[in-house]
Amino acid sequence: MNLVWKRTLRTNSSERFLATREGRDLAAVDLHHLADGTVAGTVIVLEDSRFSESDIPALLRSLDEDFLPGVDAREGSLTYTVVIGRVLGNWESVPEGK
Numbered sequence: 001m002n003l004v005w006k007r008t009l010r011t012n013s014s015e016r017f018l019a020t021r022e023g024r025d026l027a028a029v030d031l032h033h034l035a036d037g038t039v040a041g042t043v044i045v046l047e048d049s050r051f052s053e054s055d056i057p058a059l060l061r062s063l064d065e066d067f068l069p070g071v072d073a074r075e076g077s078l079t080y081t082v083v084i085g086r087v088l089g090n091w092e093s094v095p096e097g098k
Contacts, residue, residue: 001058005066017063025087026051029063039071043082056082 002021009016013034019027026049031041043060045051051059060080064073071077 001055001062003059003062005063007067015067017067019059019063027059031068037071038077038079039068041078041080043080045082045084047084047086 003019003026004021006018006020007015008018013032015031015033017029017031018025019029026046028044028046029041031039033039041063043056045056045059060073060082064071064078068078073079
């Protein structure tokens with residue numbers, strides 16, 4: 001798939017990645033590492049990425065191989081919810097009075 005994965009956020013129990021190709025964002029993935037050793041992920045495939053449903057397994061395998069060596073979807077320790085969407089913008093909270 002020739003994807004480049006970029007980690008954009010990391011906490012003690014979660015991570016966010018962007019999948020890019022040729023400088024273009026294609027998908028965003030949030031991973032949540034659960035206490036029982038499993039990982040639950042939400043994958044947002046961007047509308048204009050030109051990914052078809054048949055491309056999704058390869059996208060998920062790419063992320064799994066690069067960043068999730070201890071879990072495996074075939075063993076039930078890794079699950080994903082996949083949605084298709086578009087970026088509307090970024091919003092940040094602003095303290096009142098500023």
